[in-house]
Amino acid sequence: KSQSVLVECTVVRMVEYHSNDFDLYEWAEEAKTIHVLPDISEYKIDTNEATSNQKLEVYHEKWDDFYSNHNSGKFFKPRRYLVVEFGSYLTRCGEVKATIVEAGCGHGCSMYPIIEKFSVSYIATDYSAEVIHILERDGMFDKSRSSATLWDVTLAAPEPLGSLIKGPVGAVMSIFTLSAVHPSKHIASLQNMRSLLLNHADPSLNGLILFRDYGIHDMTMYRHKLRYSDTLFGRTDGTLSYYFDLDYLRSIAEAAGLYVLELEYATVRTANRKKGTEMRRVFVHAVLSIHPPS
Template identity: 30%
Template structure:
């Protein structure tokens, strides 16, 4: 699981059900490098970071001088057609009504029953196929990481001390390789996991993957299903979680889950979050980025793509995607720990909906991207 296909290798655009319709022109595999930064949490805001560290991530292709990336907000006096995109967009009054009509059309034409089990039974198969097709073109430096997740930058500072970072759904290394490239911390250890064995091979075969002769830092990549349960032997001994190879329970300082939970069936969410919780040390930080309800990618999905749960779809390449509401994500993170009737697994530091207005000036179309972002501390 990882980022959707970058524009250079995007699959053919899909269109929403003809009636009703909202303007849609983006690829079904979205490009998170175009995300709008959400103000970081107070615990690790930009004021706590060395400017030079962030500059290393943004240069040489950083924002133009004098322009704050993610701060182009449409004002009443602005001409909406004067730019290709506007940040922190307000949805039009009739947006939800029109989106609901499209959802009804999706529900009226779902995936045929005889194919639902096939898609849900072996999701890794479709991600393996995906990475096999795009292995040489998929890596994309997530330049937005230091702006939206400055906590990762802090782990890379030379005086940060021993830090363990776990990237779940590493894909082609879009998070872990930039971390290594900008790391100044000799005590940083990074684990990268994906449940696609092909994705893990892509990471391990990269010239950026640490080897004895390179000395680029400590990085270990392995296959791990985020929703997996403990083995029968471990369960018999009372273990309720599974862990990635080399990761000890309660050892991770920062854990990133970017466009990963949306690839799981809703029945798998509880075990997945419990596994993440078990990886983190008390006070450890979980960073989540994923698709929001009625995102452009959802509204443009074709017929016969809705699976067995509302808002859960199959893409044209067979990979699955769910579109979250903010409260759903919040409820997952604040559920009681496994075996407890009260209490919370996480304290939520940030839970926000990030919206961007995309403009097709030639065709005079307005399109809305919607993402969710969460930062939560293990209690």
């Protein structure tokens, strides 16, 4: 009985994270009456490219610090809902034994549920050397099907994955990755993902980027104490947090030479029964392709 309850709870949890529990625009108006965002602080990226990259590198180092402080790998929960959210695409990848590449893998919260469910190989990449070391030492890390390597997807440089890619790539995963990247690097990041797919994608799989990230008016947006713009915030640990709207994501995808196949908000109402509180979560779901829709 306990096992059946666990399965039922897991299914419910996966489904709820790809649902539409409330109207985003009504919530946006309500949020204005109950939350006050901090004043916008000055945040400048120098027009000199070298200086700009040096400043952004500081934020990369903050992620090394973050992972050093959370090296158990349990800070983020497994993202089991991804097998539902992108199930049809991942199933097709499994059918042709394709490789999945993840840009910004973190502790493997996306990788583990996916390789458990689908017959795919997985290349986990991140711009934090610290988390790559943690991932490779993880007892759950299956070296027969997975590899991990350092890749800063924000840099306008060739991706270093050629020797790791043994077969065609089915998709690139971008799961809560670009929200941690300064918006000045969003287009370059998508262009680098596109280049990888142009070089390695399975011809039958359309060269897909499977995207999920924080959406505008997500409840966590109203918890930040530091705001750089209407959509860019700073966390207390020094990392960045960007909140996407659909128009912006469409614009940067198209600027990067990608086609939008799916683009929508997922609005999720979650309750903390112990505290008697409720959270309104907003995520952006997208499927991008290197080919136009047929």
